[in-house]
Amino acid sequence: MAVDRALANLDLNLLVTLDTLLRERNVTRTAERLGVSQPAISGALGRLRRHFDDSLLVRIGNRYDLTPLAARVAVLTGPALAGVRRVFDSTAEFDPSGLEREFTIVSSDYASTVLGPLIARRITERAPGARLRLEQTTPYNVDHAADTLRSADGLLIPHGFVTGLPYLDLYTDRWVCIVSADNPAVGDALTMDLLAELPWVVIFDRPTAFAPASRQLRMLGIEARVELVVDGFVQMPFLVAGTRRVALLQERLARLLAPVSGVRILDCPFEVVPVAEAFWWNPMYRNDPAHLWLREILAEAAAELRPPHRP
Template sequence: MAIDRLMANLDLNLLITLDTLLRERNVTRTADHLGVSQPAVSGALARLRRHFDDPLLTRVGNRYELTALAARVAALTGPAIAGVRRVFETTAEFDPSRLDREFTLVISDYAATVLAPLVAREIGRLAPGVRLRLEQTTPYAVDHAADTLRAADGLIIPHGFVTDLPYLDLFEDRWVCIVSHDHPSVGDTLTLDQLGTLPWVAIFDRPTAFAPAARQLRMLGIEARVDVVVDGFAQMPFLVAGTRRVALIQERLARQLAPVTGVRILDCPFDVVPVAEAFWWNPMYRNDPAHAWLRTLIVAAAAPLRHQSG
């Protein structure tokens, strides 16, 4: 009964104001963002403070900071707003051509380059009212995938990082090595000894953030001498070109970037497990027809990548 009384007295408009206030940490900026008056936001903040019995925002010098409670609430407002939106977007008959919704995918720059254009093309053809937001993966987003997927519609990363969440297989790709077109000591092939002595460009290079192929190399007893660490695969060819460096990269991305960066693509000198990209999602979307449509569309859009070699 207490929950029923709480819901009966709840103004959902306060949720939007709360979310914006906790992001902006400023009444004036919140009012500008929402297109309402400053007194209206001040009044809403007073109501929220009474509801939570907490100041939410406290002045520190010339700025406002979140209280401990507000920091916990801030992590919940985005998923709560998304959930409310899903409730009121539900219709008896689903028609993607009439859908007005934004889908957020957390995705590597590799998948954003080789897969996202295919997905965006299909969305534009079938559901012109849908907006696609692509957010770059980070080690934190992957390590906390369940939390990430409370606010995003999907996470597109290879197998090997996420467990205990539903997924759909998309496509595979090969790992290849890249070196500068004019590399002084590498010919048409690379050796394991060269991989152990040449300087590397590596992705993240952290215990829980790495290229699986690089982890395999370590298992062979070869520790890469990392010269440059990046947070995206697309940067690698530009940092390899004109240097003695080497990098491991997915073949499809390498073939797109090699002509414009001046790198050569070489086979890995060891038996490397392929990249197996998958779409990971939160089971709360299981009965959401729009999300089910998105899942089907992404798998269909990846079909050309499944039916061709890297």
């Protein structure tokens, strides 16, 4: 009974606030994320501090950090929220038309551009009360995928980066090279010698963050002369256009952006392992009705993708 009384005195909205506060570590950003006023979040933080008898957030220089207790609690808030969602989403027959939930998918700008519109259209049509949040992935998100998926519904990333988590295979794509449409150094085809000579635009270029095709090129003995390093794929064609640069890009994205960016698409002069895009999620969502529905939406959207048209 004591536990029941304790629970009766808790506001479940505080769990959402706590989870966001511990991830953002900032009252203003938490307020913006939750769409409420800053004083409301400050008040909630005060209540949480009284409940835990702990500061939770402590100032270190110009930023806030978690107390040891808050760090332990942060590991629990994501699974706790997921459990609450499963309870309230459970019905005899799942009906997405009445669903009020935000789905958060961590994704590269490539997958968001190619697949995102197809996912968003289906969610809007079938679950008008739901909302989709597409968050840009980072090397940290990928290197710590299990942690990322405690507060997100899934991660859109190709095979080769994540292991030990359930996944749904979606579609394949191939790597192509892009060069400026007016690059005089490149004719109708690229050669390995040209790839070694031309300056490159690459993504991340870190030991655990890279485009697999770039790593494969290095294994073939070509050390790219890197001129620009970026953190997204969409910007690459615009940084190649009007220059001598070359870049590797997924074909579907290259076909979308070539007409507006002024680049040409050329086959790679070496065999490249294709992109095998997949959706990864936390095992706690395995039987969650809303999450099962989301995975069906993703599978449908991926099935709509056709091989890109090649002129």
